[in-house]
Amino acid sequence: MSHLNYLDLTDPGPPDFELDELDQQLKGLESIGEESREEGEVAVGLQAAAEALAPHQLAPRVRKLAARIYAALDRHQQAFYTQPPSGFPLSPAGMRRYRLYVSAWRALGRTYARWCVAGKQIKTDALVGAMACLGQVVRLCGFYHHPWPEGLWKDLHLLFQQTQKREVSRNKVKWPGLRHRAVTVPEWEYSRCLLLGLADSGRLLPQEVILLDSLLEKWVPLVKIVEDSGKGWHLHVTSDSPARWLSEGEGRASPRLDMSELAVLIADHKHLAASVGRFEYWREPADTLSSELLDYLVRRWFQSPPQGSGFAMMDADWVVGLEAIFARLQGRTVEAIPVADESGRVRILQTLPESLQVGDLIGVFAPHGGDLIGLAVLAQLRWSDTENLAEEGEPVLWATLEAVPGMVFPVGVQPLYRVGHPCDYQRGLLLEERGRLSLLLAEQTIRDGWVVRLLYGDNLYPMRLGKPHGIGRGVLHCPCVSFADRFQK
Secondary structure (H helix, E strand, O other): OOOOOOOOOOOOOOOOOOHHHHHHHHHHHHOOOHHHHHHOHHHHHHHHHHHHHOOOOOOHHHHHHHHHHHHHHHHHHHHHHHOOOOOEOOOHHHHHHHHHHHHHHHHHHHHHHHHOEEOOEEOHHHHHHHHHHHHHHHHHHHHOOOOOOOOHHHHHHHHHHHHHHOOOOOOOEEOOOOOOOOEEOHHHHHHHHHHHHHOOHHHOOHHHHHHHHHHHHHHHHHOEEEEEOOOEEEOOOOOOOOOEEEOOOOOOOEEEEEOHHHHHHHHHHHHHOEOOOOOOOOOOOOOOOEHHHHHHHHHHHOOOOOOOOEOOOOOEEEEEOHHHHHHHHOOOOOOOEEEEEEOOEEEEOOOOOOOEOOOOEEEEEOOOOOOEEEEEEEEEEEEOOOOOOOOOOOOOEEEEEEEEOOEEEEEEEEEHHHOOOHHHOEEEEEEEEOOEEEEEEOOOOOOOOOEEEEEEOOEEEEEEEOOOEEEEOOEEEEEEEEOOOOOOO
C-alpha cells in the first residue's frame, strides 16, 4: 500500500509504547471533559494514540484499541455536528478544531492502511477502517465547506481496488460509529464516500451534510458497482475526484455506480419528505431531507447539474438578509460585505463574524454605496481549492449566487383583516418580473389566500397571496395578485 497519496505511508519504526500504556492513555482520552473537547485537545491526544499504535502487529487487542480510538474520535466530534456553524467564516478556534480533527482522522487512516495487507492476505476490517477514516475527512470537508485534500480520492479508489483484487468487497465487518446498522462492507463505505462527494457539499447546509450522510448509511446497500460502458458515474483509479460522468458508449467498459435501485427508493422517499422547503427548517424539525433537496440530489447523482440562473460576476457590496436589504433600499447605512470578480468567480474579500451561509438572501449593490444591482440566493460556499489543510494561514472564501429575477421595491405588509394591530406590520420586498408580482417576506405565519395591504410610497395596494415557499433561509416567496389596476412604481 506504499503507493497511497494522501495517507502517505512511511515506516512507523519500532513501538514507543507498550499496549498497556496505550490502553491507559486511551481511557483518559475517552473520559476527557467537555471543555477540553471543545478546545480540540482530545483530537491531539487521539492522533498521538493512533500513531503510537501503528508499529504494533494487528492482534485482537490492537484491533480493539484501534476501534476505541475511532469510536472516541467519532463521539467527541459530534459536538461539531450538534452545534453546526451559523455562518462563515469560522472563528479561529473553529478552524483550529477542524484542522485538528482532519489530522487525527488522517493519522488513524494511515495506521489502518498499514495493516491492510500482510503478505497475500488482506485484513478486511483494517481496509474498512482506512476507508471509514477517509470518509470522516470527506464529511468534515463537506460540513465546513473545505476542499478535499489532495490525493484523498486517489487513496479511496486504490483501497477499493485492493478489495476487488482479493474479492473481499462484500465481506461484512462490525464497525463503531454506525447509527443505523451494526455491520458494513468495504463496498458500502466506498459508495457512501462517493455519493457524499458527488452531492457537492459546498451547496449544502452543514446540517444537511450530516443528515444526508446518516441516510446514506441506509441507502448505500442499494448502490452496486458494475463493469460496463453505460451512462453514469464511472470510477477511475488514477483520478483524484469521486467519479467522472460518461454518456452511453462514450468510453470503454469501466467500474460504474449503478444507482437504479436507489433512484426508486428516493422516489418513494419523497412521499415521506418534509412538507417544507430546504430553508424552512425554522417551521418544523428537520428530521428528514426536504422534497426540494431530494430533487437536487437526483440532479447531482444523475448528472443534470443544479438548475437556476446564475448571477453575473462583478465587484460589488453584498448586503445579507431581507431586513438589511430593506434598510439599505430605504437609504439607511448597513454593513456590507465587499466581493470581487476574479476569473469568473466571486471572491469574498471581507466578511462579518458568522455572517454567511448557503441559502442566505443577498442584495448585490454597486460598490461604495451604489444602487441595487439585483437579488440572489447564496448557492455555494467553498474555501480556496489550493489551501493546504495541514498548515495555518488565511484561506480564501469563494461563492456562487443564483439570481432572484425581477425589479425590487421595499414595501410594508400587513394582513388586511388585522389593520388595527400595528405589531402585525412587517417589511417585505416586492418583485415585478414581466408584469408578474411576488413578495419576499420573513414572516413565518403567512398563509395561502391571505389578503394583505402593501404600503409603497404614499400608496396602499390590496394583494392576495398565493402559496408561499422558502426561497432562502427564513425567507418566503409568495406569488401575489393586485386588486388594483396595476402597481404604480
